[in-house]
Amino acid sequence: xxxxxxxxxxxxxxxxxxxxxxxxxxxxxxxxxxxxxxxxxxxxxxxxxxxxxxxxxxxxxxxxxxxxxxxxxxxxxxxxxxxxxxxxxxxxxxxxxxxxxxxxxxxxxxxxxxxxxxxxxxxxxxxxxxxxxxxxxxxxxxxxxxxxxxxxxxxxxxxxxxxxxxxxxxxxxxxxxxxxxxxxxxxxxxxxxxxxxxxxxxxxxxxxx
Amino acid sequence: xxxxxxxxxxxxxxxxxxxxxxxxxxxxxxxxxxxxxxxxxxxxxxxxxxxxxxxxxxxxxxxxxxxxxxxxxxxxxxxxxxxxxxxxxxxxxxxxxxxxxxxxxxxxxxxxxxxxxxxxxxxxxxxxxxxxxxxxxxxxxxxxxxxxxxxxxxxxxxxxxxxxxxxxxxxxxxxxxxxxxxxxxxxxxxxxxxxxxxxxxxxxxxxxxxxxxxxxxxxxxxxxxxxxxxxxxxxxxxxxxxxxxxxxxxxxxxxxxxxxxxxxxxxxxxxxxxxxxxxxxxxxxxxxxxxxxxxxxxxxxxxxxxxxxxxxxxxxxxxxxxxxxxxxxxxxxxxxxxxxxxxxxxxxxxxxxxxxxxxxxxxxxxxxxxxxxxx
Numbered sequence: 414x415x416x417x418x419x420x421x422x423x424x425x426x427x428x429x430x431x432x433x434x435x436x437x438x439x440x441x442x443x444x445x446x447x448x449x450x451x452x453x454x455x456x457x458x459x460x461x462x463x464x465x466x467x468x469x470x471x472x473x474x475x476x477x478x479x480x481x482x483x484x485x486x487x488x489x490x491x492x493x494x495x496x497x498x499x500x501x502x503x504x505x506x507x508x509x510x511x512x513x514x515x516x517x518x519x520x521x522x523x524x525x526x527x528x529x530x531x532x533x534x535x536x537x538x539x540x541x542x543x544x545x546x547x548x549x550x551x552x553x554x555x556x557x558x559x560x561x562x563x564x565x566x567x568x569x570x571x572x573x574x575x576x577x578x579x580x581x582x583x584x585x586x587x588x589x590x591x592x593x594x595x596x597x598x599x600x601x602x603x604x605x606x607x608x609x610x611x612x613x614x615x616x617x618x619x620x621x622x
Numbered sequence: 623x624x625x626x627x628x629x630x631x632x633x634x635x636x637x638x639x640x641x642x643x644x645x646x647x648x649x650x651x652x653x654x655x656x657x658x659x660x661x662x663x664x665x666x667x668x669x670x671x672x673x674x675x676x677x678x679x680x681x682x683x684x685x686x687x688x689x690x691x692x693x694x695x696x697x698x699x700x701x702x703x704x705x706x707x708x709x710x711x712x713x714x715x716x717x718x719x720x721x722x723x724x725x726x727x728x729x730x731x732x733x734x735x736x737x738x739x740x741x742x743x744x745x746x747x748x749x750x751x752x753x754x755x756x757x758x759x760x761x762x763x764x765x766x767x768x769x770x771x772x773x774x775x776x777x778x779x780x781x782x783x784x785x786x787x788x789x790x791x792x793x794x795x796x797x798x799x800x801x802x803x804x805x806x807x808x809x810x811x812x813x814x815x816x817x818x819x820x821x822x823x824x825x826x827x828x829x830x831x832x833x834x835x836x837x838x839x840x841x842x843x844x845x846x847x848x849x850x851x852x853x854x855x856x857x858x859x860x861x862x863x864x865x866x867x868x869x870x871x872x873x874x875x876x877x878x879x880x881x882x883x884x885x886x887x888x889x890x891x892x893x894x895x896x897x898x899x900x901x902x903x904x905x906x907x908x909x910x911x912x913x914x915x916x917x918x919x920x921x922x923x924x925x926x927x928x929x930x931x932x933x934x935x936x937x938x939x940x941x942x943x944x945x946x947x948x949x950x951x952x953x954x955x956x957x958x959x960x961x962x963x964x965x966x967x968x969x970x971x972x973x974x975x976x977x978x979x980x981x982x983x984x985x986x987x988x989x990x991x992x993x994x995x996x997x
Contacts, residue, residue: 440642450656452657453656453659454652457652457655457656457659458652461649461650461652461655462649465644465649466640466644466651469640469643469644470637470640474640474643476950479650479654479658480658481660482655482658483655483659483662484657486656486658486695486758487658487659487662487663487666488657490659490817536979544641545643546635548632548635548636548639549636549639549640551632552632552636553636569632571633572628572633572636572637572640574637582627597698599629603629606632608629608632
């Protein structure tokens with residue numbers, strides 16, 4: 414059976430196509446005073462929609478994303494001197510955002526452990542979120558029961574629509590590791606959701622990039 | 623052949639709903655994110671200081687002599703008078719002027735006679751107190767996590783552990799900080815600087831521009847304008863704009879004034895924020911900036927409970943700039959307001975108008991629900 418096309422990646426990081434280039438902004442954001450503040454503001458303006466979309470897709474609709482967004486930009490500005498060449502910033506934004514999403518998931522898991530916060534209780538939170546479809550609620554409630562790494566693998570692949578190569582580069586692990594994690598995460602999630610899953614080798618043939 | 627479709631279908635449905643959710647829910651404002659980044663920086667700096675202090679303490683203890691003293695962190699404030707009342711959110715009652723107000727972290731705030739202040743937030747490691755007028759003495763206990771803010775007009779005195787007096791004159795916008803111990807950081811629309819004990823300094827940002835760091839005669843100093851507070855960028859650099867000493871609202875471009883107003887609003891300085899938004903509307907009529915300013919004035923009026931003002935301001939958005947993207951939100955909020963005020967006929971008329979113009983807008987479901995039982 415042919416594999417359906419992957420979900421659209423409407424959220425690819427914005428390229429340096431605006432009036433002021435990314436390189437110029439990265440340079441200005443490492444300056445002083447008002448110049449730096451204005452450059453940082455412009456960078457936030459350009460990337461906030463992308464960061465918000467990526468965080469919402471990975472963390473789900475029940476997580477408050479304002480703090481993670483601030484953390485993304487805080488880390489981004491702190492690391493600007495390391496971005497070489499400056500035009501590589503969009504890819505860097507993706508990496509930082511995924512890292513922050515990963516940490517947020519880990520923190521959430523830790524706090525749940527500490528507060529004996531059963532995963533089932535998420536259902537109550539989910540129930541209170543308006544305008545969320547049953548599919549979305551089921552998906553993220555099930556994903557919340559996975560490990561942070563598995564949660565991230567499955568959302569980056571199936572919700573954000575990243576290729577395996579992209580995931581490998583962004584997560585900083587080998588392609589084989591990405592595949593292994595994804596296989597395990599998909600099987601676990603499918604079981605939680607009650608969806609049938611093909612055996613892994615068959616699935617990798619279908620999803621060969 | 624195995625069937626993979628249910629899983630794929632579910633993922634695609636989730637993706638589709640994500641897009642709808644993102645369209646429906648407003649994105650965080652740039653000013654909010656920038657302010658958050660500044661807070662992150664401040665917290666990280668505090669943590670670094672704490673780690674540095676701890677390291678120094680360990681080294682000192684290892685060298686010898688300090689081991690016993692380092693075991694118990696000593697607060698900066700010694701022999702503080704006993705606290706009479708526990709602090710609670712809201713205005714500090716005048717009776718508290720004769721006795722200090724105690725906070726959970728052990729810090730104390732004492733109001734002088736005639737002073738007006740309000741406790742805006744209390745946290746385990748600090749608090750936020752707004753001084754409206756008069757003199758306040760703060761004795762803040764220092765720990766590695768301390769984070770205290772005394773807000774006075776458009777100034778923010780950030781404290782990590784110290785004892786000082788702050789006097790604010792609402793009429794002139796003049797803040798005087800007299801340091802007895804430790805160090806504070808004073809930030810305002812035109813300055814961001816540290817002040818250590820022993821020192822007394824007067825800060826003035828006349829319709830925010832210049833600080834005057836003189837004790838006796840606080841005359842405005844037009845020459846060196848300080849860089850704006852970290853992450854805010856509200857004031858234009860003098861060298862570039864050539865407008866040193868002039869109010870931002872009068873000389874800066876619309877975007878800068880808007881950003882400045884956003885920062886004031888987010889800092890809780892509603893009065894100054896409103897003034898800046900109004901000035902945007904006066905200086906740049908019928909522009910996108912004016913529409914945004916009108917919309918935010920409406921939001922502020924709504925938050926403040928002035929529903930009539932809010933509705934009138936929202937209506938002005940569409941009247942002055944029909945092509946603005948804020949028109950949709952303004953219309954949606956107006957119909958919400960009319961419904962809240964019990965003006966069902968007006969609300970339904972607006973709901974029809976809204977659905978005609980924005981059938982899949984954020985308020986479409988609400989508008990439809992209003993029309994469901996309409997005659």
